[in-house]
Amino acid sequence: MSLTRSTERRKMLLKHEEYRAHLERLLEERNAEILGTNHKLQELYTLGSQTYSFVDVEPKLTDFTRYADQHFHPDTFAIFVEQDKTLKPLAFQDRYGRPFGPDAPQNQKVYRFPLELDSFRGEIYVGYDDESMQLFEKQRHIFGLFRDRVGSYLKEHFMALRHRNEMRQMFVSSVQAHARSIEAKDAYTAGHCDRVDRYAELLARKVGGFDEKWIFNLKVGSILHDIGKIGVRSAILCKPGALDNGESEEMQTHPVVGGRIVRALHGFNLEPIVRHHHERFDGRGYPNGLKGDKIPLESRMILIADTFDAMTSDRPYRRAMTTAQALDELKRFAGTQFDPDLVSVILNAGTELDAARLEMERKPKGDYFVSAW
Ligand SMILES: [Fe+2]
16 A cells, blocks of 8 residues: 555545544433433423312412523513503512512613403513523524413413302302392391491401401301391391391391301301300300300401491481591490400491491492402
């Protein structure tokens, strides 16, 4: 073999080696890219198949935000939906903890991906502080898939919320229909259940710290607290003067009878609330003479709301008291009839009670509860 031929051959081999190394490198990069893409798609698939609850949207929003953070590394990420004709953030995260609003970063490279949410608008906001930042076509494609996942989840979420509200309204209407049957027996109690519901809710929100499920339970208990009066004869229920002993006894059966009636309501625990709404804080109430915090909190709230409404409503034998007068009465019996802690809260709610009284006077009797939910 001549020297030239051998040098040529070495050169060729070297080129071949270089080319093979180049190919291997390309293959590795491609594999990494494919694996990375696969990983993103795999996670996206998992994200789509995790259902959680369509009503409680928080855990899913956290997952969406985490996914965007891990795979697209934005400095600012938000999911906006239209509320009251403007876009408001349903989820928001900023890498540097900057708040959403006027202080949010101004000079970002921003990508907006519109969400399809039936009758209203929504969008995903992805912001990068580096204005030269580019989302390449493949990333945009994956983001498109991500956007579809978010969109279809939110569509289901809002549908579930609507459905739940409709179910609630149907349930509340039927609860109200039962309460109306009591009010039909006694003209002076017209609208009473709605007002007790309104004042009890006001008191609970003023105390604070209760979730919406608890408040809803309280509201239903308030509406139905006197349902047991259905078992009391009209002659007693509507008697204008004082009741004799026998009549009083019959009247005092209504919390127990009412408790038995509401026991049948599936998914609620209303019996103790209704049964004990005439217990007194000092233990001298009925039917069981429970004392202090042995009385369910809801019943203690309902007793205050019930008494406040009785005092601030016109009766054949007296005019309605002013809010301030009624609050004075509640204060006078704090610790004997009423829970003193709850009374001290309601004493600070004079303005809100006045507003609620006005609002209830203006509403057609019996329509408040349905329109509020
Ligand atoms: Fe009652």
